[in-house]
Amino acid sequence: MAALVCCHPTVAAELLIGRASVIDGDTIEIAGKRVRLHGVDAPESWQKSEDGDGATYRCGKAAAAALDQFLAASRPTRCEFVEHDRYNRLVSVCFRADGRDANRWLVQSGNAVDWERYSKGAYAIAQKEAQARGVGIWRGKFLLPCEARAVRSKHERNC
Numbered sequence: 001m002a003a004l005v006c007c008h009p010t011v012a013a014e015l016l017i018g019r020a021s022v023i024d025g026d027t028i029e030i031a032g033k034r035v036r037l038h039g040v041d042a043p044e045s046w047q048k049s050e051d052g053d054g055a056t057y058r059c060g061k062a063a064a065a066a067l068d069q070f071l072a073a074s075r076p077t078r079c080e081f082v083e084h085d086r087y088n089r090l091v092s093v094c095f096r097a098d099g100r101d102a103n104r105w106l107v108q109s110g111n112a113v114d115w116e117r118y119s120k121g122a123y124a125i126a127q128k129e130a131q132a133r134g135v136g137i138w139r140g141k142f143l144l145p146c147e148a149r150a151v152r153s154k155h156e157r158n159c
Helices: 059-072 102-108 124-133 145-153
Strands: 003-006 014-018 021-024 027-030 033-037 077-084 090-095
Touching (some): 014 027, 014 090, 033 102, 102 124
Antiparallel strands (some): 003 014, 014 077, 077 090
């Protein structure tokens, strides 16, 4: 079941509902449409972090797996449109069928960071909670996803 509802053109609000497939820790797909989760930045699938005991793990892969498990627990997923990004993906805040906010959960569980540049601090408290509990990426050393992308591409960081 997937639905795309478009309201009055001046509002341009879009609602996308359906079974979500996880692309990476902050991107899903519903009915063939890519959705970037608004205001959060998850580690890239290739990105590694320290686990707190000195070992490394693929934190981006772990974030994607955690998001998949979280969304699978209560289907379908509902995404509320915020904007389009430069890759023409829908940028949305997404919710499970039980109403839990997936964007907030990603940050609260330590699987993503609050990307304040876009969220305007909407997930700052959730991030502080994750840091205080030492969960997810906060259990060890890591590069912010935007910094890891910059290092890998040899460009200026876009954080």
